[in-house]
Amino acid sequence: MRPRLSVDEYTKGILAGDRNTLSRAITITESRLKEDQILASAILQDILPYAGNALRIGITGVPGVGKSTFIEVLGKHITSLGKRVAVLAIDPSSKKSGGSILGDKTRMEKLAHDPMAFIRPSATGLSLGGVARSTRESMLLCEAAGYEVILIETVGVGQSETLVKGMTDFFLLLMLAGAGDELQGMKKGITEMADLIAINKCDGNNKAAAQKAMAEFRNALHLLPEPESGFSNPVVCCSAAEESGIAEIWEHVQRFHEITSENGFLKKNRQLQNLDWMQDSVRQMLEESFYDHPDIKRKLTAVKKAVAKGELLPAAAAQQLINLFVKRTI
Amino acid sequence: MRPRLSVDEYTKGILAGDRNTLSRAITITESRLKEDQILASAILQDILPYAGNALRIGITGVPGVGKSTFIEVLGKHITSLGKRVAVLAIDPSSKKSGGSILGDKTRMEKLAHDPMAFIRPSATGLSLGGVARSTRESMLLCEAAGYEVILIETVGVGQSETLVKGMTDFFLLLMLAGAGDELQGMKKGITEMADLIAINKCDGNNKAAAQKAMAEFRNALHLLPEPESGFSNPVVCCSAAEESGIAEIWEHVQRFHEITSENGFLKKNRQLQNLDWMQDSVRQMLEESFYDHPDIKRKLTAVKKAVAKGELLPAAAAQQLINLFVKRTI
Structure with a gap:
């Protein structure tokens, strides 16, 4: 993997219109590595005003x-x-x-x-x-x-x-x-x-x-x-x-x-798009946390089998899994 | 509110084809009261084999x-x-x-x-x-x-x-x-x-x-x-x-x-529908738990405002809220 720059180097390069830095920053946003995602988030928050x-x-x-x-x-x-x-x-x-x-x-x-x-x-x-x-x-x-x-x-x-x-x-x-x-x-x-x-x-x-x-x-x-x-x-x-x-x-x-x-449509439309984007992100992150949770992973296959067969009500199955997931949250 | 029957009374009435009991049971499934939802779930699990x-x-x-x-x-x-x-x-x-x-x-x-x-x-x-x-x-x-x-x-x-x-x-x-x-x-x-x-x-x-x-x-x-x-x-x-x-x-x-x-399409299609139903339920329940969470409720308005204005990156805003929500779960 190509070495990463600092947040500041990315930000300055992008704001100066440097194509190479821009390309490399985009690569960071495409990465699935946790540390790249944190880096991307920092760059984005910095360039957001521009x-x-x-x-x-x-x-x-x-x-x-x-x-x-x-x-x-x-x-x-x-x-x-x-x-x-x-x-x-x-x-x-x-x-x-x-x-x-x-x-x-x-x-x-x-x-x-x-x-x-x-x-x-x-x-x-x-x-x-x-x-x-x-x-x-x-x-x-x-x-x-x-x-x-x-x-x-x-x-x-x-x-x-x-x-x-x-x-x-x-x-x-x-x-x-x-x-x-x-x-x-x-x-x-x-x-x-x-x-x-x-x-x-x-x-x-x-x-x-x-x-x-x-x-x-x-x-x-x-x-x-x-x-x-x-x-x-x-x-x-x-x-x-x-x-x-x-x-x-x-x-x-x-x-x-x-x-x-x-x-005013342009501005209003972008505001709504931003809120939708946030809501989509919430939904995506919630589902990721849920399906990545060790308790859910352990149970899911058996529950799915019972649901597909019609032995367990789908909504009841979901409730069982949700109870496992949020028991310490609410 | 009309008094509720016992799970057993609902189940027996429904299986006997009694229209009045059927109607009343449907009303329970439509209710938004927590105790009715628990009652509905019990009735449904009982009648599921039929x-x-x-x-x-x-x-x-x-x-x-x-x-x-x-x-x-x-x-x-x-x-x-x-x-x-x-x-x-x-x-x-x-x-x-x-x-x-x-x-x-x-x-x-x-x-x-x-x-x-x-x-x-x-x-x-x-x-x-x-x-x-x-x-x-x-x-x-x-x-x-x-x-x-x-x-x-x-x-x-x-x-x-x-x-x-x-x-x-x-x-x-x-x-x-x-x-x-x-x-x-x-x-x-x-x-x-x-x-x-x-x-x-x-x-x-x-x-x-x-x-x-x-x-x-x-x-x-x-x-x-x-x-x-x-x-x-x-x-x-x-x-x-x-x-x-x-x-x-x-x-x-x-x-x-x-x-x-x-x-085999009929059976296969229903199995997929059941799994979709479960997934939909999970998504819905996750979002309900999330947006009902006191910490989220307290923060959401301010975060939404910053997102709509373009001051806060929507994905970053979502991440902030998610961190609040799952901090005790993961």
Whole structure:
């Protein structure tokens, strides 16, 4: 293992915008070692006053929609406007598939070589909860290092969109024209979460189909209630390959930022996200302490067997275990 | 408060199929009094060997889809075949709206007067978690009292479908033809959970539209993966008002029962449901103990304020509180 720096060295390096120190600090937040977690916590508490100034953007879409190319082109557009951008990823499948999104940096080669950009692949070997925690913390570190826009990529699998939605200001859904894809988005309730839907690959032979899909989505979105943000979620077409529609998307994002800064939604939303984060952490830590408790470990297998067989009422089984756990606490 | 019976009196009354004792026992499971919860637990443990023999069916659909009429007609069909049926409800909105689903028994007047049927309105004043617990327990009591089919109604709001799906063997989704409704089901990911989709109100002027919707759903469902149950979820039309299509639906349910009894899915699914129920109970009880703890109560407001303002890292705040809570446990 690479030697650790002192809390002060990490903090100073990050605040000076040093990419190498930032990278190493993120590695600390991803570590499962107890001493690294304590170190991470100290760094984070130190940099906290300097975090929170970026616009946080979540980007999702099914595999094949062209997320990497889109993020590279959007990222380049943002840096061309003089803003520093950090790209993070939440990929619950990275453990299984071996290859993680963003894992292959060559997929975003231009952006990776841009001095205004910082790209960090998804952490591997962590649970979804662990990835979420680490990504939230990495985001704060990037903000303290002076990145003004954070793009968080996620693959459209399971609960990951909800996690990303819960840690970003703006949620962008990439879609493709064509049978099945609309359904897939609808089915998962993702369209309802999106602040903007972009139909990608609106180019060549696909152009007419993409524009038709755009019209259909616009109609469908009319059925949803007015967003609480005060920003009516637009549906647009773009082509990451032809770099068209990207500037328009960025203008929408800017307008969202203005509207929600003014009406207080941005601030209120982040406060609620912070409280949710705390509540999630409490729940996670409680369960960890519980299932790690030696008395629980000793009993659990037998209790589970009786519950599965229907011999013991599940709620009664839980109560028995809880009594073991909290007997000295309450 | 009505005087309580002894555990033995409740158990004997329930096993003898006495409706009055059954009703009173369900009231005990709905009570939030500590002594009632202990009483309920004792009754449930006693009747547990006699529970589990019913087919458990969850029924959902947006307001206006005609759930009450459908359930009444289906219930009458089931009793006409010589089977005893119990109808329960999960309605998270019952507290807010004042009127609960099933609250007005006159909506199912014929079924309510059927000696082969037992109808129990949704509990009010409980949290969604509390309603879920109480409904699961009521279901076991009804089974011990000899009801062979349990119908659990839920209104299509928030998390209630997931709860009902998690405690039933068969999940039936009622839908209507017409713009927006398909979308609404898709959007919430409910179609994916359904073992059968019934397009209701397939009568009069609405018949053609309902049949078109049926064809569309059949196409859409082809895109979903094959269900683990081994039963390919059918899409059918029915009219509760005209009592058409009901027998066909019941035949599908019977076929599901046969297939899943044979291939082991029914048993395996219930075992997993029991383990989930235990895990949910553990989580709920842990959080209750935590947030009820005097040290936590004393600290929580100040900590929440600091977290919302962004002065204290949410995960660090959680850790501080957890340390207070488990200091004497671990």
